[in-house]
Amino acid sequence: MAEEAGFCFGVRRAVEAIEGVLSEGGTLWSIGMPIHNPQEVARLRARGLNVTKSANEIPEGARVLIRAHGESKAVTEDLDARKMRLTDATCPFVRRAQERAEELSSQGYAVVLLGDARHPEIRAVMGYARGPVDVVASAQDTERLPKRPRVALISQTTQREDLLAAVAAALVPRAGELHVCNTVCRATLNRQDAVRRLAGKVDGLVLIGGRNSANTAKLRDIAEAGGMDVLWIETSEELTREWFGEKDQIGVAAGASTPQWLITEICSKIARM
Numbered sequence: 001m002a003e004e005a006g007f008c009f010g011v012r013r014a015v016e017a018i019e020g021v022l023s024e025g026g027t028l029w030s031i032g033m034p035i036h037n038p039q040e041v042a043r044l045r046a047r048g049l050n051v052t053k054s055a056n057e058i059p060e061g062a063r064v065l066i067r068a069h070g071e072s073k074a075v076t077e078d079l080d081a082r083k084m085r086l087t088d089a090t091c092p093f094v095r096r097a098q099e100r101a102e103e104l105s106s107q108g109y110a111v112v113l114l115g116d117a118r119h120p121e122i123r124a125v126m127g128y129a130r131g132p133v134d135v136v137a138s139a140q141d142t143e144r145l146p147k148r149p150r151v152a153l154i155s156q157t158t159q160r161e162d163l164l165a166a167v168a169a170a171l172v173p174r175a176g177e178l179h180v181c182n183t184v185c186r187a188t189l190n191r192q193d194a195v196r197r198l199a200g201k202v203d204g205l206v207l208i209g210g211r212n213s214a215n216t217a218k219l220r221d222i223a224e225a226g227g228m229d230v231l232w233i234e235t236s237e238e239l240t241r242e243w244f245g246e247k248d249q250i251g252v253a254a255g256a257s258t259p260q261w262l263i264t265e266i267c268s269k270i271a272r273m
């Protein structure tokens, strides 16, 4: 078993918040998938969670979840205006990035976000900045940015610290004053390091996680780069005897959105096989 696998702190906290509302017999709405694991979402839906693509479909006054990767201020204010009751499960690490964007942009800093512009976390953080915001994914991306007197660099929580340092270095010539916020969360990086440590010790890796989970895809890439034969599955039904073949030592890893009950179920089946 990888030393760190499955739910990170923020996802566990969000699932507990959802279960808290549902256990009181309430109905809870989520705008988009609350976590990137279809089996866990199905379990929560069976208990009364409603998942919708658009906030417009939610009836006025309903209880609405703010997911672990947060929502923009505009969306939250719109929900407030429609008298929604909010269950805010924004991860504290994401909240910190939002707060830094709001504070520093209010002080006149142009905000540069390191991350994936399409990711909900980055869109939410963007929504807290007052003034110019640019999203970059690499040091090269900074070349298109103008020179500004004050620049604040803030990272998406799942980025690598070495990349943050490289982007900060690239911004130095473009900023009279540069403020770097290390808002990287170690949870996903720790899961990646745990997979790296399995390299050379196992003949194959069973990787458990949603197909829509970007952090699980990253674990697959790391395992394959380390020479492991990877079987990426969502459920125990996908385990095949053919894959195990003559393998002796099997490693198991899981993404940050994979619940423990699913890991336990799959490990039991592997042991039986």
Ligand code: SF4
Binding pocket: 008, 009, 010, 011, 068, 069, 091, 092, 093, 094, 157, 158, 185, 186, 187, 188, 256
């Ligand atoms: S990966 Fe880190 S920032 Fe994201 S939800 Fe998990 S604990 Fe929070």
